[in-house]
Amino acid sequence: MTITSHGEELILDKERALFLPQHKLLAISDLHLGKSAHFRQAGVQVPATIAESDLHRLTILIEKYNPATLLINGDMFHHGLNTDIDEFALWRKKYHELNLLLVKGNHDRLSPADYSALNIDIHEPSFCLGPFCFIHDAPQCTEEELYPISGHIHPGVSIVGKAKQRLKFPCFYFGEEYAVLPAFSLFTGLYNIYPKKSERIFAVTPKNVVEV
Template identity: 80%
Template structure:
């Protein structure tokens, strides 16, 4: 789905990513790497392939859009260092020409030395580009000149079918004051959004992105 926001073309991808062609920037939010390993360490039976699946999806996006910059808009890592993050470190070696930027979120708690070792450039509390300002939690943004794009809440929308069946999907939200990206990780819940007049909601279905 291609839309125009703040006078610029944006591509909303069904893999829960946003691409800015003018800036050659691929943006995702709420990757939550390490979440599954953290839960397993706590004794919960969570599949070990979750992080691998998310990284494979990210690889396909990088191949498709060939961005110069990958921006993670908060909550890149769920907790501390663990086996999932070791796997990310090995995965990242194939993208030496790609700049990795992280706008820190509430779960991003590694040390500056850890981020530096992983080759990740940190921005806190935001990263601004063109008419947009990426920040993990939009209510914390105070500059009215730029349009904030956030994450954090893992937005979702419920669609009611003709037979009154209800299906819930991740979504992109574009309101008058800010936008919210869907959580990239498949291992997250959804916070249901109820659009108001003038707000645009784009549901992420298994096959495409559709406006609802």
């Protein structure tokens, strides 16, 4: 789905990604690589294919939009180094020419040397481009004229179906003061958003993105 925000065209993709055509920038939030491996190390039976699936979806997005820059808006990594991070390192070599930026989130705790080895450019606490300011948590920006785009809360919305069943989907939130991206990883929970009349919510369904 294509929308206009603050004078710029934005593409909301059903793979839980935001593309800014004018800047050739693909943005996602809350990738949480390493989360499944971290749970397995703790003895929790979590499928080993979660990171592989998320990276496959990311590959599809890169092939689709051919961005010059990939921006991870916080919580790229869930914990320390583990087998999921090793899998990402192999993926990164395939796209070594892609400019990869990370706005650090509360789970991003690797050492500067680790980020450098993965060819990741760190921005803290935010990365600003055009009329937007990407920041992981606390959607506020020191440059007041910019519109913050955050992540962190894993926004979701409930929709009542024709059979009166209640379905819950990830969503993009665009309020008057800030926006929130959906969590990219499939291995995350959802925090329900209850929009006001002046706010826009876009549900991410299995087939497309729809405004609700």
